[in-house]
Structures are given as structure tokens and as C-alpha cells.
Amino acid sequence: MSALADAVELSLESMGRAPLQGRSKASLERMLATARTLMVERGNEDFTLQEVSSRGKVSIGSIYLRFENKDSLVRAVLYRATQTLAQEEDTMQAALAASCATLKEFVPHYVEAYSEVLRRNAPLLRLTMMRAEHDPPISALGKRAALLAESKALAAFMRYRDEIAGPDPEMCAKAAHHIIFATLARQLSLGSSSESVTNYDWNVLKRELGRMCTAYFAAV
CATH class of the missing domain: 1.10.357.10 (Tetracycline Repressor, domain 2)
Incomplete structure (x- = not known):
């Protein structure tokens, strides 16, 4: 599959596990919003998942439940x-x-x-x-x-x-x-x-x- 074809398949769900309940969706939005804020503030990807957890008021376990690693979270923000x-x-x-x-x-x-x-x-x-x-x-x-x-x-x-x-x-x-x-x-x-x-x-x-x-x- 070509790189451009890969992009067609790329979605927020493909980069993390889609939440099913309203509370989980709200938690996901806080993860994305917090990572986005850190990236914009610093002009780079130099942040930790612990910072996302602390500033976004979500547990580390919740982050790993949605995203395999930091790269997956960054990709979701950019998507x-x-x-x-x-x-x-x-x-x-x-x-x-x-x-x-x-x-x-x-x-x-x-x-x-x-x-x-x-x-x-x-x-x-x-x-x-x-x-x-x-x-x-x-x-x-x-x-x-x-x-x-x-x-x-x-x-x-x-x-x-x-x-x-x-x-x-x-x-x-x-x-x-x-x-x-x-x-x-x-x-x-x-x-x-x-x-x-x-x-x-x-x-x-x-x-x-x-x-x-x-x-x-x-x-x-």
C-alpha cells in the first residue's frame, strides 16, 4: 500500500483505542487537548506522558489504555x-x-x-x-x-x-x-x-x- 493510501486509512481510532462511554470520551479529549497545549507552548514534542497526566487530570493508566505510546498520542494530535x-x-x-x-x-x-x-x-x-x-x-x-x-x-x-x-x-x-x-x-x-x-x-x-x-x- 502506498504512503498516500496509508493516510486514507489513518484516523483517530487507528492511532488509539476508541472510547465507548461519555466519561471515557471526555478523558480522551483532555489527553488530546493537554498534549496539544504542551506542543504549542514548546514548539516541539518535548513533553512526557506524566505531564499530560498531571495537567490533563487523567491517569497514566488511562493514557496507555487509549494510546500505545507517546508517538501514538502525538500522531493523534496532529491528525x-x-x-x-x-x-x-x-x-x-x-x-x-x-x-x-x-x-x-x-x-x-x-x-x-x-x-x-x-x-x-x-x-x-x-x-x-x-x-x-x-x-x-x-x-x-x-x-x-x-x-x-x-x-x-x-x-x-x-x-x-x-x-x-x-x-x-x-x-x-x-x-x-x-x-x-x-x-x-x-x-x-x-x-x-x-x-x-x-x-x-x-x-x-x-x-x-x-x-x-x-x-x-x-x-x-
């Missing part, structure tokens, strides 16, 4: 993070579809909204990308999330295909998405490198990126 990101993308796309009548109006609003979705999710998205370098299931999960995000962006841009200049609107839409994501990802230090254009104003970046992509669609 949940990709779900959250996808849900925020869906909400964003729905709002933009309802409010933007033209491509010229849509593009800057898309850049603004997508920038903020990525910014809110950056801490765990960064950790997902870092873990993907050595963890095949997370690598596959990340690839699936990236392909899904691309397909959503493509569908959004193609609603205005008649306004995209040039013979291949789909190619232009894909290029615009990659340009937008790559620019924002570098600014947010996503990936294994800690480098970031930290001296570039975030609001200026969003504004100018929107202007450039609008001009690109009109010129191609």
Missing part, C-alpha cells in the same frame, strides 16, 4: 490538527463563495482569509511538517491535506474561470495557489527550517500578495 485546518478551509471557502461576485473581488479576500487560517494553525502545521520528515504515516497525512487544500483552492478559483486570461485557467489557478501558499509558508516558518521573513509586515505581505495574484490572473 486532529489537520481536521481542524480542513474545517476552517471549508468555512472560509463557503463564506467567500457567498460574498465575492468577481475574481477581482475574490482574490484579495481569499489571500486575506487563507493567510489567517494558516496563521492560526501554524504551530501544529509546523510540527506536522517537521514530523513528516521521519514519520511515514504523518508524511502521508500531510500530503493528503496538501492535495485537499489544493483541490479546494482550485475549485474556488475556477468558479471565475471566464475571468482568467490565457488558454489554461486551471494551470493558472494551480500556480496562484502554490505561489500564495509558498509565500505564506515561508513567512510563517512552516517546514523544517526556522527561517522566516520576520522583518516583513504581515499585513503588507497579504495586501501585496493579493494585488500580485489579481494582476497575474488578468495578464496571463
